[in-house]
Structures are given as C-alpha cells and as structure tokens.
Amino acid sequence: MAEVAGVTVDTGHWIGGERVGSAAEFTDVSPIDEQPIAEIARGGAAEVEAAVTAATRAFPAWARTSREERARLLHAIADGVDKRVEELAQVETADNGALIRSHRRGVIPRVAHNFRFFADWLLRLGHDDFETRGHRNHVSWDPAGVCALITPWNAPLMLATWKVAPALAAGDTVVLKPAEWSPLTASLLAGIAAEAGLPDGVLNVVQGLGTEAGAALVAHPDVRRISFTGSVPTARNIAAAAAPNLTPLSLELGGKSPLLVFADADLDLAVDLAVEQYDNAGQVCLAATRLLVEASIAGEFTEHFLARTERLVQGDPRDLSTDIGPQIHRKHFERVDGLVRRAKADGARALIGGGPNTDLGGLYYRPTLFTGAPEGSEILSEEVFGPVLTLQTFDTEEQAVAMANGTRFGLAATLATGDPERAARVTEQLVAGTVWVNCFFVRDLRAPFGGSRQSGVGREGGDWSFDFYCDVKNTVVAPWEK
Structure with missing residues (x-):
C-alpha cells in the first residue's frame, strides 16, 4: 500500500x-x-x-x-x-x-x-x-x-x-x-x-x-x-x-507532425495552435512539433509566437496557474536535453529556451523553439516528446506538402489556412492518420485513430x-x- x-x-x-x-x-x-x-x-x-x-x-x-x-x-x-x-x-x-x-x-x-x-x-x-x-x-x-x-x-x-x-x-x-x-x-x-x-x-x-x-x-x-x-x-x-x-x-x-501555416491563415489562430503544442510539457504523440510557415508571414508569426510563449507559466503542475509542468522521468529528461544539445551543435538556433529551467531545477525543461536547423538534421526528423518545436519556412503549397511529408512518420498534421479549397487540396496530399484544419486535438471516439x-x-x-x-x-x- x-x-x-x-x-x-x-x-x-x-x-x-x-x-x-x-x-x-x-x-x-x-x-x-x-x-x-x-x-x-x-x-x-x-x-x-x-x-x-x-x-x-x-x-x-x-x-x-x-x-x-x-x-x-x-x-x-x-x-x-x-x-x-x-x-x-x-x-x-x-x-x-x-x-x-x-x-x-x-x-x-x-x-x-x-x-x-x-x-x-x-x-x-x-x-x-x-x-x-x-x-x-x-x-x-x-x-x-x-x-x-x-x-x-x-x-x-x-x-x-x-x-x-x-x-x-x-x-x-x-x-x-x-x-x-x-x-x-x-x-x-x-x-x-x-x-x-x-x-x-x-x-x-x-x-x-x-x-x-x-x-x-x-x-x-x-x-x-x-x-x-x-x-x-x-x-x-x-x-x-x-x-x-x-x-x-x-x-x-511516434510522430513528428507538422503544423502548416499559410499566409491566408488567421494569424492569431495559427499562433494559438502553435503554442498549444507545448501542452503536457510537449509529451503528446500528436503534437505538431514542426512549424512550417509561409515565408511572407514568418517574421510576423514568429514575433507573435514569442510574445505568447513569454506568458506561459512553468512550475508545479498542482498549481492552477501552471501551464507547463516537468518531464516524466530523469531518463526522458536527459534524452530531450541530448536532442537539444545536438541540435545546437548541428547549427540550429534557439529563439527561446534551449535548456533546462535552472530556476526550477529537477525535471523542468524550458519551452524551446529552434530555427535554422539544417535540412535532414536529427531535430527535424526524430521525435523529441518534449517542449521542443522547430520553425521552417516555405514559399509554395507544393513545397509545404513535401516538407510536411518529409519524415518516416505519419501520425497527424495540422493546417492553418483561410482558403477552404486549399485546405481540401493539401489535406488530400498529407500522409497522416488525423488531419486538423484550423483546430487541434478535436477527438471523437467515432472516428478512426492511428x-x-x-x-x-x-x-x-x-x-x-x-x-x-x-x-x-x-x-x-x-x-x-x-
């Protein structure tokens, strides 16, 4: 007992x-x-x-x-x-x-x-x-x-x-x-x-x-x-x-799911969807950890995203004001940290986070956003299962789809766009068991999942x-x- x-x-x-x-x-x-x-x-x-x-x-x-x-x-x-x-x-x-x-x-x-x-x-x-x-x-x-x-x-x-x-x-x-x-x-x-x-x-x-x-x-x-x-x-x-x-x-x-943000998307909605990927300290199989953003709005998107993440509260999960808790176990924490360290060594740049939360100690890892990761690098292809996102840009719809499908995984994908016809075209081409359009984590037990x-x-x-x-x-x- x-x-x-x-x-x-x-x-x-x-x-x-x-x-x-x-x-x-x-x-x-x-x-x-x-x-x-x-x-x-x-x-x-x-x-x-x-x-x-x-x-x-x-x-x-x-x-x-x-x-x-x-x-x-x-x-x-x-x-x-x-x-x-x-x-x-x-x-x-x-x-x-x-x-x-x-x-x-x-x-x-x-x-x-x-x-x-x-x-x-x-x-x-x-x-x-x-x-x-x-x-x-x-x-x-x-x-x-x-x-x-x-x-x-x-x-x-x-x-x-x-x-x-x-x-x-x-x-x-x-x-x-x-x-x-x-x-x-x-x-x-x-x-x-x-x-x-x-x-x-x-x-x-x-x-x-x-x-x-x-x-x-x-x-x-x-x-x-x-x-x-x-x-x-x-x-x-x-x-x-x-x-x-x-x-x-x-x-x-596992998954290495993408969030595709097109220039015609509601920017506030797209940023909210991106920040939501830090839910459960990033320990969500369905999380869209690869942010794929149309180049023409990438600067504005990033600015809004960083402003939103600054308001996130990390701490004791028993506190009702906390938004992000700890990683599950010391072994998992060290795995996440190893992936982050190797990403930096590969040339990726952390716009936020990039390491443990030393103010809290223990198993608390700061929400992280990488940019500039080389194509094909580990941080872009392997599941982290922690509060670590990457940001890449694209110029065309075809390029966005190719990037979204460019891993060995296919669990889920999220799409932000204001164009219903684009949504239909893109979702038809995405390799994923679940696709969300202008939403995330809407689950119904009547639907197939895998x-x-x-x-x-x-x-x-x-x-x-x-x-x-x-x-x-x-x-x-x-x-x-x-």
Whole structure:
C-alpha cells in the first residue's frame, strides 16, 4: 500500500480478482520533485502466466455475457470513475506530472466517457444482412479472447481505458500492463472495476518493466490481441515476439507532425495552435512539433509566437496557474536535453529556451523553439516528446506538402489556412492518420485513430475498435425449403 496525494493505492498486481504481490519491487518516482512515492510489485513471467491463465478461464463466461449486461457493467465502471475524479486526478498528477487542472477538467472525465461510449456503441454495433443469389449474409462480431494491452505514461489512465473499454465491450478479457513510470491509476481502475461488479479475471493488471512483464506478455501463446502505444523500437520488439503466434497487433507509435501555416491563415489562430503544442510539457504523440510557415508571414508569426510563449507559466503542475509542468522521468529528461544539445551543435538556433529551467531545477525543461536547423538534421526528423518545436519556412503549397511529408512518420498534421479549397487540396496530399484544419486535438471516439508509415499499424475507434478486438464473421444461409 502507498499513500499518494492523500489517496491509498494498493501497489500489488490485480490478478483473477485478487491482489497479488511479487518477490521484487520497483520504485515509482514523482516527476514533480523526483521523490519516491511508492514501491510497486515488479511482475515478470510468473505473474504474466497467472494473469493470462485467469483471463483465459474468465473468457468463456464473459464472451457469453449479453451485450446489454456488458454495457451495464461498463456504465457502472464509468459511474465509479465519476465518483473519484478528484482522487484519480490527484494521483495521476503526482505520478506523471501533468497539470491537475487538465486532469480535473478533461482527462479523467474522458476516462468515464471512454467506458460509456463503447458500452453504447456495442448496443448499436451491427451490419444489415444482405443477399447473394437468394442466400442471406449475416455479419457478426465474435469475442477474440485474451487481450494484452500495453499503455504509455503521458496520459496513463485515459489512454489505458481507450483500449480497456472496447476490449471489454467486445467480450474479451484483458491483461493490462501500465507504463512503469506511471502505474498507479491502473491499480485504482482495477479496484473501481471490481466494485462495479466486473467478474473476476475479466480485467487483470500486471505491473512491471517492459523488458520483463511486457516481454513475457506479448510472447504468450494464449494472447489473441495485442494493443500497444509507445515507441517504434519497442513496437518492433513486440511485433517480433508476436510473430510466432500470429497474434494480431494494433500499434500507435511516434510522430513528428507538422503544423502548416499559410499566409491566408488567421494569424492569431495559427499562433494559438502553435503554442498549444507545448501542452503536457510537449509529451503528446500528436503534437505538431514542426512549424512550417509561409515565408511572407514568418517574421510576423514568429514575433507573435514569442510574445505568447513569454506568458506561459512553468512550475508545479498542482498549481492552477501552471501551464507547463516537468518531464516524466530523469531518463526522458536527459534524452530531450541530448536532442537539444545536438541540435545546437548541428547549427540550429534557439529563439527561446534551449535548456533546462535552472530556476526550477529537477525535471523542468524550458519551452524551446529552434530555427535554422539544417535540412535532414536529427531535430527535424526524430521525435523529441518534449517542449521542443522547430520553425521552417516555405514559399509554395507544393513545397509545404513535401516538407510536411518529409519524415518516416505519419501520425497527424495540422493546417492553418483561410482558403477552404486549399485546405481540401493539401489535406488530400498529407500522409497522416488525423488531419486538423484550423483546430487541434478535436477527438471523437467515432472516428478512426492511428498512424501511417512508422507511426503505427491499424486503426481504433468506433467500429474500427470492434473490428480489431473481435473476430468478424460472415454467416451465409441458403434459402430454407418451404
């Protein structure tokens, strides 16, 4: 047990409806002050085996449970989340350093919405029957089995339930492996689900390191689906481990997304969109970190951008006036700093930031904007996942599109323009799973979500989630003799 932000959190695994410890533990450190906040049970192959066994045993009954009952239980879990928004927000902020105001206003309420959405979508899921030469075709979505869900640290509970909710709605059972840098709210979720009446073994949580618990989980022969959000190198390892079992994968990976600003754009809107990319201290996979600005307005845009960023407040994420908190972990902080240092060595110039916030110390990194980075340099091609943006200019629409598509990623893109026809032309050519025009981070669970190129494999959301978490079956029935 641990007391975190005044909330009691059980630090054991949740397997088969019981709390389970491990012989070893790992230390969970708060990014706010780099102080230990909990000792977490460190799972490995034995705990994974127990969790998969529990999920396998629970699967037949859960798969036979009616859609209406599964939906009712998901709504009950959502009710439990709603009752504990403040507790979940406090623990999440202590654990991953994101803003308390964001957790209260949007992130934790979105957790409940994830469960309600997929519960309701399940009840309307279907396809009209159709005929082939007098034969009736009927499409159905059958539960697939045990799902291994491996989730990231930047929005731990919200992104976990983006996977957990559709998997449970589909009739699958789940083994959830949360990120080791932010495991606490996954443990709280297990308790909320149990209180809601979710049967034992349907949801299991195994904590541990990716190289231990994660590796054992994705290689397990009884796992029938793997959904992972994280880095490209880790995804390659997961795909290799899943290959012998032919386990279907859904991978949401990194990004190096562009924000294209044309001269006909609303300048204030474009600047607001650019500044918004510092959200969550830059630890957002969808962030448009490459600012591509038409040369004729680049000077004015930069002037307005610098004025806006000067008003950003960096500090303790528990303070409601804070706009930018810390990086998640010392290892990640050093990675961000290494990328910034190498960018300077390559000739890029920092107009703002360019290093740690020495006034705050710890894991706080100043919002940074680079200009003049050489074409093809690391800072223009590799995901930083920190508060680091680059600015480049273009002269023509064709050049802008080529620059936007000029990385190995294709997760998202943002476009600022006052011309609807230009917006249509450009968005059609952009390689991205999601494109926003004159807006950012507008997300609807009915829409497909995923990446192109090395930003991912597959799509989730709405029917796409059920297509992944189910075995989609077509039954063809010949005409019955009268």
